[in-house]
Amino acid sequence: DGGITQSPKYLFRKEGQNVTLSCEQNLNHDAMYWYRQDPGQGLRLIYYSQIVNDFQKGDIAEGYSVSREKKESFPLTVTSAQKNPTAFYLCASSIDRTSLDEQYFGPGTRLTVT
Amino acid sequence: QKEVEQNSGPLSVPEGAIASLNCTYSDRGSQSFFWYRQYSGKSPELIMFIYSNGDKEDGRFTAQLNKASQYVSLLIRDSQPSDSATYLCAVKGGNNAGNMLTFGGGTRLMVKP
Secondary structure: OEEEEEEOOEEEEOHHHHHHHHEOOOOOOOEEEEEOOOOOOOOOEEEEEOOOOOOEEEOOOEEEEEOOOOOOOOOEEEEOOOOOOEEEEEEEEEEEOOOOOOOOOOOOEEEEEE | OEEEEOOOOOOOOOOOOOEEEEHHHHHOOEEEEEEEEEEEOOOOOOEEEEOEEEEEOOEEEEEEEOOOOOOEEEEEEOOOHOOOOEEEEEEEEOOOHHHOOOOOEEEEEEEEO
């Protein structure tokens, strides 16, 4: 089965701790994305990557970091510098960023920081 | 000024009726338009995309695009309670942020039996 997996589904952390969210895809897509969704709101872009070892900041990159060492994987680290980290985090992929093709989403990780 | 606007709702329709969901966008150079359905607590699921002016039909869903008016809509015929969800409009291409996908805030649809 082709698709995007995110783990874990729910994550709880104490304030001040860094946490890494996993995203893996076996669709052979070049482009991958991380979004954040707050209750009752749309999606906001955190980071995106067009190709291995390259990534770009989105609209709300402060307090987050990413890596893209493999085509299939695009982990997101939520650092202690992120002021309001509690949110629903969604990973997506598309064939490539420059095409008009649609993005497909993973199941999401709900992060709660207390 | 928001780049993609949707009425947050909730939009309530009776079962069997037509639900009409609307979206406006500010970037006149936008080239592709997507409708995603998101059930509560789940990730968005792509249901329709449209690139050209006019209508595009897929089963009970019809997407309508009017680039001159910068307006895209989604019609759901014979609405079912299972259609109750939040519908996200997304716009790609044009001058905004290097061809990235920009999402509206979503419209919550409630279909009452």
